Amino acid sequence: MNIDTTDVIEVLGTISFAISGTFAAVQKRLDPFGVLIIAFVTSIGGGTVRDLLLGDTPVAWMRDVNYCLLILVTSILTLFFKHHIKKFKVTLFLFDSLGLGLFTLVGVQKGIVFGLEPGMCIALGTITGCFGGIIRDTLLNTIPLIFRKEIYATACIAGGALYFGLLYFGLAADIAKIAVIVFIVTLRILVVKYKLALPRFGY
Amino acid sequence: MNIDTTDVIEVLGTISFAISGTFAAVQKRLDPFGVLIIAFVTSIGGGTVRDLLLGDTPVAWMRDVNYCLLILVTSILTLFFKHHIKKFKVTLFLFDSLGLGLFTLVGVQKGIVFGLEPGMCIALGTITGCFGGIIRDTLLNTIPLIFRKEIYATACIAGGALYFGLLYFGLAADIAKIAVIVFIVTLRILVVKYKLALPRFGY
């Protein structure tokens, strides 16, 4: 791992998703290894599905043991300090949204590298950002949160579209990335703060 | 997309699965993006699992944006006209069965192209036909319908076996395909009409 801005944020995203997975698993009263597995799939689920769909195998986490160690350490620390961390719910939420933003960008970028059309790149970014949480909730036997509450995938899709829009208008890729992350995080904060949600359809 | 019979039916199958996914998601009161995602996975789930198992990546829907647009438009139209469409339950069921029949054939064909044994081709066809619904129901947190009601996978397997049987007896592939689709659709209609089901095993 080279140390540049993207890596720093990716690491933060990985940490955040590992924390969110750990909390979700603890709430279901899983044993420690169950907790670790849930933390792991939450962190690497999105990137794994992305790499499988692209055929870029062995998948990313198998080629870089550092991310596995990072998730392991994060999850264990979360288990020990969970009463303390619970007070920083806002911090957690920010990291989670930051992770969502960056993982979306990582997915979009990878789609571009693989020569996919913009719409497909946005889909790939959304998958990268959201699938960890989907797998986590499916394994924990709840309807994935993404399908029920708060604009989540929508933020990824809007962020991905914004990215291509900014590039189209000639913005440098690095600045566009930061703008997209700020956009996704801000959107998520506004949505949660004002309890915004897309209207649902029912019979 | 060339316009030939197969494409027409495949498009109809895609539309039908998108409609079925939309209805299933609406019943669970998901927000619009949740609905779109469920419609999407229901339509492309089977083909995606098939391509992943074969290692034919990037998976099909990433290479043809038309199917994504088709699903998007279908799902949105279904949301707006759902009260109207509900009256056409029989039409929906027929399209769903037609889609099942065709997707089974598409899977079988792809297995043949990849040089798999007939039994494996039938398995691949069954996966292509059924997996969209399995993923849909798993994400929506219900026991997949396929495992509980109406002969479903059985129709795919029987149809796939019939296809090889017809080819073995020298029938032209195109005629065999149509025969298999008619067979699967008819079997499904009879099963649903007369509430047939395989006997279950219980303690």
Next chain:
Amino acid sequence: MNIDTTDVIEVLGTISFAISGTFAAVQKRLDPFGVLIIAFVTSIGGGTVRDLLLGDTPVAWMRDVNYCLLILVTSILTLFFKHHIKKFKVTLFLFDSLGLGLFTLVGVQKGIVFGLEPGMCIALGTITGCFGGIIRDTLLNTIPLIFRKEIYATACIAGGALYFGLLYFGLAADIAKIAVIVFIVTLRILVVKYKLALPRFGY
């Protein structure tokens, strides 16, 4: 299939997982094809996920029809003789643990062949051993047993680590394999007999 020790135990493992899948599906009152599908995914799920993550496609069971036939025959026999087999719960448990041990080794070995680091090989072995059961329980809409009861993944991880430890100290691979299988089976028996479990974390 050459007949050597590994194949014999792998066949036994496949049989055991097929039996466990059949029983789980029967308990949920699925129809016979639902039962066969669950038996099938329980037996081949772990190896399939392993091959997908590695990009070793078409996945193993598509290339060897013998395993599919074995699962089919096992599941049908289990359905017919299930009242009889239920009395041999201990035998079943032993075969299940044996399968877990061997599939773990198969996964570890495959990781070594693909040049992965030891930690990744152990992860791959654990995935190979455990994922069949995870998919089975997810499809049947229960929290995967692996996350709730008895040291299961833990046994795979410990066994995988032991394997590398034994190789490091110069043991022949074949002897190390048998030692690891005996270790995993013994660990599982002790855990179940004395109702050992890792402590859980709860609020």
